Amino acid sequence: MRIAVDVMGGDFGCDVVLGGIKLALQHNNRIQALYLVGQRDCIERALEQSGFQDPRLQIVHASEVLTMEDRPVAAVRRKKDCSIARAVDLVKTGKADAMISPGNTGGIVAASTLKLGTLPGVERPGIATVIPAPENEFVLLDSGANIECKPIHLAQYALMGHVYSREILGHKKPRVGILSVGTEAIKGNELTLEAFKLCEKLPIHFIGNVEGHDLFRNRVDVVICDGFVGNIVLKTCESLAKGMLTWLKEELMKNLKRQLGALLARNAFRAIVRRMDPDGYGGAPLLGLNGNVMKAHGSARERAIMNAIRITSETIQHHINRLITEEIAAAAERLDPDKSGVAASAFA
Amino acid sequence: MRIAVDVMGGDFGCDVVLGGIKLALQHNNRIQALYLVGQRDCIERALEQSGFQDPRLQIVHASEVLTMEDRPVAAVRRKKDCSIARAVDLVKTGKADAMISPGNTGGIVAASTLKLGTLPGVERPGIATVIPAPENEFVLLDSGANIECKPIHLAQYALMGHVYSREILGHKKPRVGILSVGTEAIKGNELTLEAFKLCEKLPIHFIGNVEGHDLFRNRVDVVICDGFVGNIVLKTCESLAKGMLTWLKEELMKNLKRQLGALLARNAFRAIVRRMDPDGYGGAPLLGLNGNVMKAHGSARERAIMNAIRITSETIQHHINRLITEEIAAAAERLDPDKSGVAASAFA
Numbered sequence: 001m002r003i004a005v006d007v008m009g010g011d012f013g014c015d016v017v018l019g020g021i022k023l024a025l026q027h028n029n030r031i032q033a034l035y036l037v038g039q040r041d042c043i044e045r046a047l048e049q050s051g052f053q054d055p056r057l058q059i060v061h062a063s064e065v066l067t068m069e070d071r072p073v074a075a076v077r078r079k080k081d082c083s084i085a086r087a088v089d090l091v092k093t094g095k096a097d098a099m100i101s102p103g104n105t106g107g108i109v110a111a112s113t114l115k116l117g118t119l120p121g122v123e124r125p126g127i128a129t130v131i132p133a134p135e136n137e138f139v140l141l142d143s144g145a146n147i148e149c150k151p152i153h154l155a156q157y158a159l160m161g162h163v164y165s166r167e168i169l170g171h172k173k174p175r176v177g178i179l180s181v182g183t184e185a186i187k188g189n190e191l192t193l194e195a196f197k198l199c200e201k202l203p204i205h206f207i208g209n210v211e212g213h214d215l216f217r218n219r220v221d222v223v224i225c226d227g228f229v230g231n232i233v234l235k236t237c238e239s240l241a242k243g244m245l246t247w248l249k250e251e252l253m254k255n256l257k258r259q260l261g262a263l264l265a266r267n268a269f270r271a272i273v274r275r276m277d278p279d280g281y282g283g284a285p286l287l288g289l290n291g292n293v294m295k296a297h298g299s300a301r302e303r304a305i306m307n308a309i310r311i312t313s314e315t316i317q318h319h320i321n322r323l324i325t326e327e328i329a330a331a332a333e334r335l336d337p338d339k340s341g342v343a344a345s346a347f348a
Numbered sequence: 349m350r351i352a353v354d355v356m357g358g359d360f361g362c363d364v365v366l367g368g369i370k371l372a373l374q375h376n377n378r379i380q381a382l383y384l385v386g387q388r389d390c391i392e393r394a395l396e397q398s399g400f401q402d403p404r405l406q407i408v409h410a411s412e413v414l415t416m417e418d419r420p421v422a423a424v425r426r427k428k429d430c431s432i433a434r435a436v437d438l439v440k441t442g443k444a445d446a447m448i449s450p451g452n453t454g455g456i457v458a459a460s461t462l463k464l465g466t467l468p469g470v471e472r473p474g475i476a477t478v479i480p481a482p483e484n485e486f487v488l489l490d491s492g493a494n495i496e497c498k499p500i501h502l503a504q505y506a507l508m509g510h511v512y513s514r515e516i517l518g519h520k521k522p523r524v525g526i527l528s529v530g531t532e533a534i535k536g537n538e539l540t541l542e543a544f545k546l547c548e549k550l551p552i553h554f555i556g557n558v559e560g561h562d563l564f565r566n567r568v569d570v571v572i573c574d575g576f577v578g579n580i581v582l583k584t585c586e587s588l589a590k591g592m593l594t595w596l597k598e599e600l601m602k603n604l605k606r607q608l609g610a611l612l613a614r615n616a617f618r619a620i621v622r623r624m625d626p627d628g629y630g631g632a633p634l635l636g637l638n639g640n641v642m643k644a645h646g647s648a649r650e651r652a653i654m655n656a657i658r659i660t661s662e663t664i665q666h667h668i669n670r671l672i673t674e675e676i677a678a679a680a681e682r683l684d685p686d687k688s689g690v691a692a693s694a695f696a
């Protein structure tokens with residue numbers, strides 16, 4: 001397989017992304033070509049300094065970079081030669097099987113939606129982020145691609161999340177729930193109440209509404225919400241988990257007795273830090289696009305980039321997009337308001 | 349002051365709520381009367397069994413109870429003699445200065461909004477929950493009263509949260525932010541983008557958008573959002589914090605070395621558990637109502653009920669409702685679309 005990586009968009013610069021690619025190529029023989037997309041000077045300098053060489057590497061020059069301040073759609077139109085757009089182009093022309101970027105999320109969504117379009121029948125792409133919980137891990141979808149959602153978008157996310165959880169996380173019958181303010185079917189806002197009715201019709205294990213309390217109690221495998229809620233939930237969880245670990249560390253350093261205790265129990269802390277580590281997945285796919293696109297964390301370090309490449313390669317191997325297309329086609333009739341319920345002709 | 353407590357709605361029954369009231373009365377001489385609202389038999393039996401007596405206690409019989417399964421508005425209309433409604437009645441008739449209930453949140457919102465109405469100029473009440481963070485604590489408003497919000501509701505929450513943070517939490521110049529998907533002013537959904545423009549006009553320290561990452565980093569004192577998002581964020585944080593502590597405990601118990609370490613460092617864990625404890629506040633006020641109404645956690649234990657009573661008594665002492673009314677009146681012109689910008693008459 002051939003993978004394109006936007007090496008410009010990460011918070012820590014080109015070197016760190018190249019470091020992650022180096023690790024990934026060492027571990028993955030399936031990768032036949034890896035396109036380094038970005039400013040040629042910058043990439044060549046970084047390669048030279050690190051001494052990193054691999055016959056599979058190919059530089060694809062892109063003169064511009066989208067920043068976090070850019071308005072996504074406008075910037076993608078204006079900065080035609082930005083690294084995100086060029087990486088998407090490689091997928092569009094069939095030169096790459098997938099692209100990965102740690103850059104501006106809105107920019108990735110805009111460029112890939114404009115250039116690749118969605119899979120047949122899919123209305124909007126959604127970002128599927130895997131979040132670790134004490135006893136399991138769950139997919140949060142959408143975690144930030146689609147800020148203003150319609151009920152059909154949520155229902156399609158439910159189907160796509162079902163496929164992703166089954167294929168990549170190995171759940172045979174993933175529990176899919178809509179994130180709401182209570183578990184009862186009557187609880188929710190206009191969007192989730194309508195989406196609930198659609199999800200009931202799908203050939204998935206739909207468990208109804210879930211609330212915030214259910215997320216870290218191994219009650220749900222795929223959590224469906226709009227991109228506004230999902231992005232807030234994702235970042236809040238990252239912030240709280242990090243805050244609690246920092247806080248614990250400070251408390252443990254306060255005196256010698258606690259420090260000794262921390263030393264003896266250090267493997268307990270390590271186990272938690274390792275498991276909570278957002279770098280373990282490193283990347284979240286934009287499901288529903290007509291092409292494989294993976295969003296890596298802006299603050300992704302080498303290990304996160306390596307893991308994003310690993311997940312991307314698994315996504316390609318499992319033909320996620322073909323499976324999604326099939327499931328969406330099979331469900332189309334159930335979700336089409338014109339074809340469900342009593343036929344209009346009955347009243348003719 | 350005189351406080352009415354719905355003793356029926358808690359998950360752990362009447363006894364636990366009475367236990368909390370007992371603790372509160374021991375510590376608070378300002379309370380002149382405490383109305384126990386609920387089924388008389390049940391209350392008398394619990395009082396007798398515990399031997400709890402206090403001349404300030406008065407039983408107010410209410411024959412019905414709202415359950416978590418009841419649809420709030422319909423149930424409040426149907427179960428006219430439920431404990432929530434009777435407790436609100438005591439506030440409405442001036443017999444009590446405030447009411448507290450650990451019952452069905454929707455029921456409390458419905459009963460108190462229908463019976464008391466909102467303060468002059470306030471469109472919707474919002475629940476203001478205090479959430480502890482490593483270096484500070486912040487108010488999350490609305491955390492579940494108003495699921496479908498308009499921009500003006502969020503702007504009014506910003507003002508009310510500002511007053512609450514200043515008066516009850518002692519922040520002289522609370523930092524007020526709108527919870528969104530990015531800190532830039534262009535990030536958000538239709539609701540938050542419009543609310544942003546309104547908040548800029550208010551005489552508060554409005555810091556713009558905040559995102560999930562900012563919540564636990566001491567960057568904001570009052571977090572504004574609609575009740576759908578707020579309820580999900582609140583419950584997600586509770587779930588994650590609890591999950592992480594349980595997880596840590598399990599890891600620490602895995603072998604003798606870790607157990608010894610945990611023993612030595614136990615004060616570090618205790619400091620965190622104590623600080624993260626949701627019982628520390630115990631109750632969250634419904635701000636904006638024409639009367640003091642406090643929502644206690646459904647799973648409130650004695651200490652939580654005691655603290656809910658303490659916070660209620662502080663809210664009464666600080667005349668929060670009078671201050672909110674004044675601030676809302678002062679801001680009315682700034683927030684009125686007909687009176688801002690170029691006057692319509694200029695074009696006459």
